[in-house]
Amino acid sequence: MGKNHVYLGRFKRKNLVYYVTTVTYKRERIFLNPFAAKFLITNVAYHKFILDYKLYAYVVMPDHFHLIIQPVGEWDISKIMNYIKGTFSRKYNKVYNRKGHLWQKGFFERVCRSKRNIISAINYVHMNPVRIGLVNSPEEYPYSSFWQIYGH
Numbered sequence: 001m002g003k004n005h006v007y008l009g010r011f012k013r014k015n016l017v018y019y020v021t022t023v024t025y026k027r028e029r030i031f032l033n034p035f036a037a038k039f040l041i042t043n044v045a046y047h048k049f050i051l052d053y054k055l056y057a058y059v060v061m062p063d064h065f066h067l068i069i070q071p072v073g074e075w076d077i078s079k080i081m082n083y084i085k086g087t088f089s090r091k092y093n094k095v096y097n098r099k100g101h102l103w104q105k106g107f108f109e110r111v112c113r114s115k116r117n118i119i120s121a122i123n124y125v126h127m128n129p130v131r132i133g134l135v136n137s138p139e140e141y142p143y144s145s146f147w148q149i150y151g152h
Helices: 034-051 077-095 115-131 146-150
Strands: 017-023 053-060 064-071 108-112
Touching: 017 077, 017 115, 034 053, 034 064, 034 077, 053 115, 064 077, 064 115, 108 115, 115 146
Parallel strands: none
Antiparallel strands: 017 064, 017 108, 053 064
């Protein structure tokens, strides 16, 4: 960060809806492995009940994932992401007998300030696999919340 830039830190307020992205270390494509993708989804769902947040949408891509998430309990977005990434890393590394970094440091977040922003973020998340050519339509992609939101 240059000397003219100021880091303001993350919002610590509750009840904000965030569009979050986190990326694997060196963009390793670990989520091409169906077990890894399913385990990450299970991990996010598990932490939803433990850390008290609303999960509006998600998608697991080959080297990153997106969440639309709203902390409502005592945990802020930084702690929630720390738990999700940390728990997944420890268990994934143990299962695959590997060591080292699994994630790039931190994560990217944007606050969704209106219902319109939330809907736009959800649509963007579900279209991500289509945009990069993994599938032709969002309902074909198995590692997203598309069917949970829109049904069969």
